[in-house]
Amino acid sequence: MLLLKRLLIIIVASFLLPTASFAKSITAVGEAVIYNNDIADARYRATQQAIKQAVLESGSRVNIKDELYNGELESNLEIRSSGYVQKAKILSEEQNGDFLTIVARVDVTPDSQCSSGPTSYYKKTVGVTGFELQVPQQARLGELSNISRELPKDLADEINKQGYLRALTATNIAIYPDLINAPSSTNYDGSLTNVTRISEQLGVQYIVSGVIRDIGELYLRHPNDKNTKDLLDENIDKERNFVVDIYIYDGFSGALLFEHRYNEIGNWDVSDRAKIGFGSAKFWTVHYGKVVQQALRESALDTSEKLRCQPFIANIFRTEGNRIHISAGSLAGIKQGDKFNVYRRYEVFNQLQSTQTQLNNANISVTIKQVQPNFSVGELVVDSHILNVQQQDVVIAW
Secondary structure, eight states: HHHHHHHHHHHHHHHHGGGGGGGGGEEEEEEOOTTOOOOOHHHHHHHHHHHHHHHHHTTTOEOOOOOOSSSSEHHHHHHHHTEEEEEEEEEEEEEEETTTEEEEEEEEEOOTTTTTTGGGSOOOEEEEEEESSEEEEEEETTTOOTHHHHHHHHHHHHHHHHHHHEEEEEEOOOOOSSTTTTTTOOOOOOOOOOOOHHHHHHSSEEEEEEEEEEEEEESOOTTTTTTSSGGGTTOOEEEEEEEEEEEEETTTTEEEEEEEEEEEEEEESSSSTOOOOOTTTTHHHHHHHHHHHHHHHHHHHHHHHHHHHHHHHEEEEEEEETTTEEEEEEGGGOTTTTTEEEEEEEEETTOOOEEEEEEEEEEEEEEEEEEEESSEEEEOSSSSHHHTOTTOOOOEOO
């Protein structure tokens, strides 16, 4: 009896031990631009970036509460997993000009609401549209008129480098007819942005769009005076804005999931008469280009982090007997034997008679039998017509 009591105590104690013992230790890198020689502020932002990277790698969901004590290398991390708090420790930092790079070790505890589900197994697809420049005249400096097409391409490349999403580019598509009021602007027919239609055409689950608000210079230029000396020759910084708003939409409902403004300032350390173009090899060597690249990395990281715990959804595009074809395959990480839930798609009308998409659980599962790069074939327990499974219905992994 005494032995049984001791055994019971040991078992109970094991359940009461902190779950921190199951934390993953991730080493991640973060980078930030130093403004006004404020190292502490740059360290704070670089630490946040490193923590986001670590969280993506570990598959956990966290709340960040960074605290910098008199500029010391310390950052606290609050993790929403049974109330336990873990810390991120900065291992090293390096300053290169006005860029600060830190290496941090982050102990991350898995969050059962996301990491334990199948949603993190599959690569969700995002379509990146064109980013219109709000003031086109600002592109004259450096001949950056191609920025509306090249910037989103570079963002898609950064998203793909992260490895958590699959980004496709459609930079020929401009979503907003009214840039000033984006993203709340309407189309010429009075409807909201055509996100759902664009998503269906591209075959993607999410749409990433944006508006380039400002790339104007912050110094006085005399473009028509050929006798004026370039400020670069006088060792004077020629600062230039980079302000871009990025919006992420759910392609099935058209709902705006995320919006953020990235606001940076870089030094245009080339001649005002140089025509280098956006995204050229020369552009990325300019200080301004390096600042833009840093902002793109940050936005790609945010995009991956925001969509990480969203459900994986794929369209059903063909039904044949008890077999259905879904618009996602091995490129999305789908394997033979995987199971999905079937949801029926309905269109409902709001008070303005605009269509809204509603997905209802059909309480039907499908098992994947064949996998191709861009689509898969699954089997239902009975004929699809009996279950009323149709084209444009969807499968979901939560």
